[in-house]
Amino acid sequence: MISKILMFPAFVAALVLGSVPASAQDKYPSKRLDWTISFGPGGGNDIMSRNLISILEKYKLYPGTIVAENRPGGSGAKGWGYVFSQTGNPYHISSTSGSFITTPLQANTPWQPASFTPVALLASDDMxxxxxxxxxxxxxxxxxxxxxxxxxxxxxxxxxxxxxxxxxxxxxxxxxxxxxxxxxxxxxxxxxxxxxxxxxxxxxxxxxxxxxxxxxxxxxxxxxxxxxxxxGNVPTFAELGYEMGVSLPRGLVLPPGVPKEAQQWWIETVKKVVQTPEWKEYIDKQLLTENVLYGEDFRTFLNKTQGAFADILRKSGAIK
Amino acid sequence: MEVLNHLLLGLSVALTPINLAYLFAGVMIGMIVGIIPGFGPAAGIAILLPITFGMEPTGAVIMLAAIYYGSMYGGTITSILLNTPGESSTVASTFDGYPLAQQGRAGPALVMQAVASFVGGTIGVILITVLAPLFSQVTRSFGPPEFFLLVMMGLATLIVMIGGNWRYGLISALIGFALGTVGVDLETGQTRFTFKSAEMIGGIDFIPIAIGVFGLGELYYALYVGLHLKGSGGIVRYDKEQRFWPTARDFIETKFSLVRGSLLGFAIGVIPGAGATVASLMAYSVEKSASPTPEKFGKGAMAGLVGPEAANNAASSGAMVPLLTLGIPGSASTAVLLAAFVLWGLTPGPLLMAQKPEFAWGLIASMYLGNVALLALNIFAIPLFVLMIKLPYRILAPAVILVCTIGTYSVSGSIVETWLMFAAGLVGFFMRLYGFSPAALVLALVLGPLAEQSLRQTLTISGGSFGIFVDRPMSLSILIFTAAIVGGGLLMRRAGRGFKPQ
Incomplete structure (x- = not known):
């Protein structure tokens, strides 16, 4: 609430002067956030995004408005392509899922998973x-x-x-x-x-x-x-001696080339989100595996997973 | 009497004022969603899903399910009036529905489709109430071999449909099969004819093609023959003399079609996959074979509209069986419903009906009421639709193009698909001009990939042996059943020839 009041004079100034004063611009975040969901309503990606947004709003973790938009099409290529095109703009964010890894392997997308600024891996879909x-x-x-x-x-x-x-x-x-x-x-x-x-x-x-x-x-x-x-007591493959090391990433990414402060701000915020009871309930209800990695660790994970996928799929002839 | 107790419990839940309000909201939205070509029930349910988050699950499911079966009523209206099926399950309704409207019988055709939808929907719910556990056994015995045989039965109806002009029909179907190969090869994962475009990974969707070749094709043709230059009236006519109500003959002639279509539709609807589409096609060919006047089919036979309509509505009830008894989605719409169950904190599966009887039986009871409400709503709304076709064509035509464009774009927000729809419209125009079969094209597009996938799955499982079709009891039964029908039909035709002097 306080941040909203503080933002108000800046907002008026912006209206009057036609541009945001430099001091207000430096403080991230101070503007509306555009949240891209690369799939239609009702799917896993949509449900996670909407849960995250409601947590951010409930605990007032993001000071401005968040506008969620479904941009489905081309197995996620359209939505993530849109976020990719917002290079350098820290007021765009998107949630990832399995197609984030597989679509670039199947089609000529201008982006790869590692092109984006990684915020965090939150959970994984496992089999x-x-x-x-x-x-x-x-x-x-x-x-x-x-x-x-x-x-x-x-x-x-x-x-x-x-x-x-x-x-x-x-x-x-x-x-x-x-x-x-x-x-x-x-x-x-x-x-x-x-x-x-x-x-x-x-x-x-x-x-x-x-x-x-x-x-x-x-x-x-x-x-x-x-x-x-x-x-219950279903064992993991790893416990039985067969380490898998691949899973589908449910996480958050920002467009490429956003300022370090914005990436850091989001990492700190996600750390608060994953502590909330609402988030724990979401993980339990959807039977996801909690799997949290931040920043560069998330990028490494994406690269590793995509590499493993590409190796196997090239051997099986699915991709060239 | 356990069933009666369950149903009473369900009614006590469904008849609360708030749940009734949700039900009526659902059927209204379903009707509207069904009428807009392209904008189907799956999209309608998905868009309303977020507002159900805070709702009590039973009220929410009553509303979302009403959108699903309500859209089955609305979907046929454009098939009859504009020759534009909004969904693959209403393609069969264009075969005779549109000729009926062209002959000035739009009113009776619309009323009869509402009646057929009501009968199909209601017989479907009765069967769910009484026999859901039994039919869930049918679902359990359907693997790829059985699914392949079922799709082949659907494809066999192509032969019935193509009829006389088999060369043009075959060419139309082959174009459909060719379009169906675009996308990811399911078995190997290689992309086929996608030109590395992400938009093409998912293949060519039915909606833009069907709206294009049927709706826009018909519209371009009407402009080509100069219909927009006339003062009023469309391709379809409405006869003042024939009025709005069907004649007693319409009912008498189609009473068995209603029952046959409903039973067939339900039985096929319980099988996950192409339920309603295959069901409506098979109902059409069953009606044509059973009719004493098969030559009238395709030229405005009421039975040819009523059979498939009863079948696709009964199939939408049938699709609730695997959803409620096994937690398995049979179609895009029930898949969204299933996601909703999980969101509301339920665990869909075989134990759902026992653990949450008020939820499951409240939904089933609401479906009886919903079908009655939809019948009434349709009868009241039909005069409005009849008004629509009295609009001058130069006003109606641009409005139809607008609605088709918005409908297609809204499916997946894809501009590529929108262009595809306009291209399909041009193809449809030439098909209409030279007597090709748009129906054969779109059905081959829907069923071709299903046949290919299920056959390859079957042969992967069996290691290349066709013996799997006779090893499995269910697939063997389907084979024997099909052989009996085909054999019986041939015998009857031979006997008929013997008696009738040519």
Missing amino acids: LLLVSKDSKIRTLQEFIAAAKAKPPAIGGIGAVNIDFIVPKLLSEKAGFTFNYVSFNKQGELITALLSNALDAGMSNPGEVMGLLQSGDMRALAFSGKSTPKAL
Whole structure:
């Protein structure tokens, strides 16, 4: 509230003089924030952005107005392309998701994930390896043993996606081969698994929670750093000796070339956001893995993840 | 009697004033969303999603679901009046709906589609109420092999549709299949014909193509024949003598079509994937085969409108079965609903109906009321739509172009898709001029990629063996069922030939 009152004279001055006095301009942030959501309403990226904005507003962490805008199209290329075009402008921000890594691998985007000014990685989307209740397999060890005897059919969403990367890494580490069956939509993948057409499937925990609770499916392992509470005692791949090190980044980025102070301001602000009960509740409800990295560490993470994706996808022939 | 108790519980929830208000808001929005070509239920639900955050989940789901099935009513209006299907599931409604309107029977066609939608929707809800657990078993047995066979049955209807002029029909379908190959190859992940453009990764969407080849194509054709120079009236006419109400004959002739379409629609709607589209197409070909006068189809047969309409509405009820009993989305719209469930703090899945009976049964009960409200709303609104077609064409035409452009742009905010729509309009104009089949093109565009994907998934699973189609009980049943229909049809035709002197 205080900051808003302090801003008021500056605002009037700006109206009268037609430009913001230098002293007010130096103090970041002092203007309206334009928040780009690169997907339509209702998706994971949209939900995270809207949660973040409501936390920023509730705790009055951002002094000005925040205007959220959905700029969907081209698997995120349009929205992030827009933010990229705002080079040097610290009053634009955007949330990232899996396509932030994969779209530039598939299309000629003018940007790469590392082109942006990284603020923070907040959480990651990680994958469960699932079997249907009719399967004889109960553990990852049994799965690997069965896979060595006969290559299993493993389903997932899309070929240029973490759904393919995780079982691929597992098969290389454990020494088996498998047939990857790619689906377009979650509904078709889940019914294929329930109908026992597939030997196993990959999914985010959030999308299959109900089927796990009812016992229609069993989770063998989780690809994240730690298993979300709601999943109970499902082990991680790492605990079983198969370190994955890839996950889809849900984080925040600013346009390229923004002032250091703006980046630092956002890092400090995000540190406050992740402490709020509202944020914890969001992570729990959506069954995300809390995975926080700031600034340059986030950029390194993006580079590493995209590198791992590109290597595997080049070998499989999905990309050149 | 457990079902009755559940339903009473549901009614007690749905009949509270606040939930009734949400229901009426939902059906109104659904109607409007359905009428605007391109702007479908998925977009309508997604846009309203943020305002439901603070709402009580039951009221919210009643409203959002009403948008979904309400849009099925509105969607057909443009199919009948403007030959412009707003969704792939209303393509089949243009085949006979538009000829009916051209013959001056726009009023009866609109009333009959509202009745068909009501019957389809209501039979659908009754089946959910009584048989949801049984039908969830159908969903559970549908893997890629079964899905492929189902899509093939949908594609077989192309043959019924193309009819006489098979060379032009085949060329139209091949153009559709070709457009369907654009995008990411699902299996290998390689991009096909995208020219490295991010806008093309997702492939060519149905909406801009359908609005272009149907709506704009028809409109350009009308301008070409000089309709805008006439004082009043459009391509579609409205006869004062024939009035607004359907005749008793319309009802008598189509009573079985209503029931057949509803049952077929529901059964196919419970299968995640192309539910409503495949259902409406199959209903159309079933009606044409069952009709004593198949030659009238495509020239304004009421059964050819009523069957698919009952089917696509019943399919939208059917799609609620996997959503409520398994937590599986069957379409873009139910996927947004599923996301909403999670946002409201529910866990969709097999336990949902037992854990939250007031939520699930409140929704089901509200669907009975919603369908009644939609029927009334339609009957009242139809005179307004009939007024619209009396507008001079030189005023109506630019308005239609405006609405089509906004509708297409709003789907994904893509200017590329908007240009694609105008290009498709030119193609549609020449198709109309030279007698090609826009319907074969758009259906091949929708079903072609589904057939390709499900066949490749099937063969990846089986290691290249076609034996998988007879190894799995469900796919074997579908094969036997199809063989019985085709065989029976051939036998009947042969017997018919024997008796009827040619």
